[in-house]
Amino acid sequence: MTWEELQAFLSQNPTIQEAKSLAKKIGLRVKKRMKKTEILKLLEEFAKSLKTETKVSQEQAMISQPLKPSELPESYGSDRIVLLPINPHLVFVCWDLSKETYSKLSSQPEVVLRLYDVTYINFDGTNAHRIFEAGVHLATTRNYYFHVPSSNADYLAELGFKVEGKFFPLLRSNAAHTPSDTPSSSVRQRWFTKGKYTVKVGEPLLKPIERIYTSSYMESGRR
DSSP states (O other): OOHHHHHHHHHTOOOHHHHHHHHHHTTOOOOTTOOHHHHHHHHHHHHHHHHHHHHHHHHHHHHHSOOOOOOOOSOOSOOEEEEEEEETTEEEEEEEOOHHHHHHHHTSSOEEEEEEEOTTSOOOSSOOSEEEEEEOOTTTOSEEEEEOSOSSOEEEEEEEEEETTEEEEEEEOOOEEOOOSSOOOOOEEEEEETTEEEEEEOOOOOOOOOOOOOOHHHHHHHO
16 A cells, blocks of 8 residues: 555545554554554554655665756757857857847858957957958857967957848857967966965066177178
């Protein structure tokens, strides 16, 4: 008998004969002079033990079964493009499109991903230092890597399409800063000790002396 079946039996307010018969059937020890309330209490305690055993067995079954990894959806249906720096000369662009935007781009003859160098400028769509461009196949591509020539620079991406050589952007990413590819010349030392943040200035780095070689024509002209 399950815990649910025993609870259903007790909820029907059985007679003493019915309660005694069931108690003996499930193996409980019933004395001859036991009252109905005592027999019902005996059955209720047995029901509690059944409920505990059922809960434990269910938990053990869940533990024994390996968890199946959830599959990520191919698209979240949101219009978003994100730019991330990978190293000083590599950035990563990924995007997600709604059904409307995907349909609009798919109908265009030329889908284009652009990367702009926007270091130290307020970008208005036309004033980038340099523009890098790549064709995109929406059916097979949701991300792209750009190798960039300048480190320690700010970049921004746009996804759009071209018509007769003119670019029409639909999505614009965040601006991302690539790290420097040379050691910093700063002598500031940042310390976090015992819950306090301090900045110390160290000794300046000694730079090597470089010799400039002039031509013999310039040397003779100075005499």
